[in-house]
Amino acid sequence: MAFRRSSFDTACRIEVEHSDAHLHAHVELADGIAMHPGDKVRVHGEPISVGFGERRVFDRIATVERASLIERLWTKVSGHFELSELYEVSFTSRRIS
Template sequence: MALPFLATQSFELPCTITVEQSSEHFHAHVELADEVDIQPGDKVRVHGAPIQIPFGTRQVFERSATVTRASPLMRALTRIAAYFDLAELYEVSFNAGRIK
């Protein structure tokens, strides 16, 4: 018997992957069908063989993906961890003068 705050839900749906590799752009974007809202702690796994494209090209692929929703407890822990990761950025200081 799973406790409600530990339960996860998974579902599969189609997705579109756009990959570009050129001197101006180097990126890969995944768009899930049905505009699924991804929340903190959720996991998305795209299925299929690894993608390799020649330099200077842009290609679009259709694949399937599995979305695993985080449990309420994992979602809360992810938000707390993200807060502390963000707080590390605050420790950077900028000095107006020269460092001696």
């Protein structure tokens, strides 16, 4: 692992769906490139617009920026603290009005 960021360009496929059943956008990097904590992806090209009821697939180029060792560790540690905020749940036996 490096102590500084590195970046590279790769092909990617973007799937966008906008319907009453789904609203999503997924990016799949070429050759199954895996992402790790703290990594960033920037997809190049014109903004994507998909009308209601449509599902479209686009092929683009993306720049992957790998996090440094310190950034990767910090992302893992801080992610655990942010996740713990979701655990603050309260149950009461009385009805809330």
